[in-house]
Amino acid sequence: MRLVSLTMLMPDMVLAKSIYYRDCLVLKEGTSDLERYTNSLKRLGIDYLYIEDAKSYGIEIPDAISEETRLMCKQVLRQTIEEFSTRAVIDIQEMSAAVNSIIDEILANPDVQISLNDIGATDEYTFTHSVSTTVYSLIIATKLGYTRSMLEKLGTGALLHDMGKILLDNKVINKAGKLDENEFEHVKKHTVLGYEALKRCVNLTELSRIISLYHHERMDGQGYPTGTPAAQLHEFTRIVAIADVYDALVSDRCYRKKWSSNQAVNYLVEHTETQFDLQLVSVLIKQIAIYPNGSMVRMSDHTIGIIKEQNKNFPLRPFVRIVADGWGNEITPYEIDMMKVLSITIIESELEMSWDSQSGSYETV
Numbered sequence: 001m002r003l004v005s006l007t008m009l010m011p012d013m014v015l016a017k018s019i020y021y022r023d024c025l026v027l028k029e030g031t032s033d034l035e036r037y038t039n040s041l042k043r044l045g046i047d048y049l050y051i052e053d054a055k056s057y058g059i060e061i062p063d064a065i066s067e068e069t070r071l072m073c074k075q076v077l078r079q080t081i082e083e084f085s086t087r088a089v090i091d092i093q094e095m096s097a098a099v100n101s102i103i104d105e106i107l108a109n110p111d112v113q114i115s116l117n118d119i120g121a122t123d124e125y126t127f128t129h130s131v132s133t134t135v136y137s138l139i140i141a142t143k144l145g146y147t148r149s150m151l152e153k154l155g156t157g158a159l160l161h162d163m164g165k166i167l168l169d170n171k172v173i174n175k176a177g178k179l180d181e182n183e184f185e186h187v188k189k190h191t192v193l194g195y196e197a198l199k200r201c202v203n204l205t206e207l208s209r210i211i212s213l214y215h216h217e218r219m220d221g222q223g224y225p226t227g228t229p230a231a232q233l234h235e236f237t238r239i240v241a242i243a244d245v246y247d248a249l250v251s252d253r254c255y256r257k258k259w260s261s262n263q264a265v266n267y268l269v270e271h272t273e274t275q276f277d278l279q280l281v282s283v284l285i286k287q288i289a290i291y292p293n294g295s296m297v298r299m300s301d302h303t304i305g306i307i308k309e310q311n312k313n314f315p316l317r318p319f320v321r322i323v324a325d326g327w328g329n330e331i332t333p334y335e336i337d338m339m340k341v342l343s344i345t346i347i348e349s350e351l352e353m354s355w356d357s358q359s360g361s362y363e364t365v
């Protein structure tokens with residue numbers, strides 16, 4: 001299995017993971033002849049697909065939680081938000097069940113690894129992002145040895161952290177370009193608005209609520225809405241701040257293409273102490289696959305490969321299936337264990353490559 005952009009679909013590719021839009025199945029796993037769905041998927045704001053082809057056959061992409069749990073959590077969050085906008089109530093029981101399913105799966109898999117990010121339609125971003133932020137937050141917290149009760153409080157607050165966005169102007173939230181000063185001031189309000197909304201939910205604990213209020217505060221006190229140095233705030237808010245930014249960076253946004261895991265990790269590391277808590281960043285990045293399975297890479301001998309499997313404890317030296325030579329020409333695939341071929345390194349990661357039928361070679365997009 002591997003992840004490809006819609007612009008790179010080829011006739012031999014078969015859909016490896018079903019596509020959902022607003023909780024409805026739109027394209028089932030196993031669907032072939034994918035190019036004919038390109039325009040419909042584009043209209044839905046879906047830009048990437050998990051596919052299976054001869055080159056990626058047998059490669060598995062692990063996910064921290066199951067597809068069913070992800071879908072269920074998105075569904076519960078959507079219902080919660082819809083119910084909140086019509087009746088101003090939040091069903092904490094359903095929310096709690098969703099969070100507990102994530103906790104169960106993370107606890108059952110102590111070697112959990114953060115691989116390629118969840119994909120979803122552009123207008124579904126808040127749901128996809130909130131679930132992924134919750135998963136990353138809970139991964140950090142389980143590594144810190146949090147109790148079940150604290151995991152539940154953190155998870156519920158993380159799932160609702162951007163709740164205030166539903167009270168903002170949609171045009172600003174989905175704006176494709178850079179926000180002007182007024183628009184940015186408007187977006188900042190989602191923290192206070194979210195917290196005020198959650199205060200009306202009596203079954204929610206204050207520890208869950210403050211995540212919404214403080215998840216944009218920074219270590220240097222340059223964040224918003226209060227400018228409080230994050231070290232003075234509850235650890236929950238510092239955990240979600242990191243998970244929130246990591247997920248945003250590795251997601252495709254209307255104004256920017258997604259970053260590779262490698263770039264996002266570098267960003268977190270470069271901004272420790274100014275934005276993020278160093279100790280918490282180091283906990284998260286130990287769980288991130290720098291070169292995720294199923295992603296395309298360029299090697300130092302210029303051959304092109306697909307990451308096949310991780311080498312435990314050596315994230316920079318995975319197993320790679322080499323599929324093209326230095327000129328991008330397809331070759332009979334062969335696999336290398338980078339722990340045994342120490343002269344070769346990876347020089348570019350998460351490449352997006354398309355097949356140029358005229359030259360008969362792969363080209364970087």
Ligand SMILES: [Fe+2]
Binds near residue numbers: 190
């Ligand atoms: Fe936010």
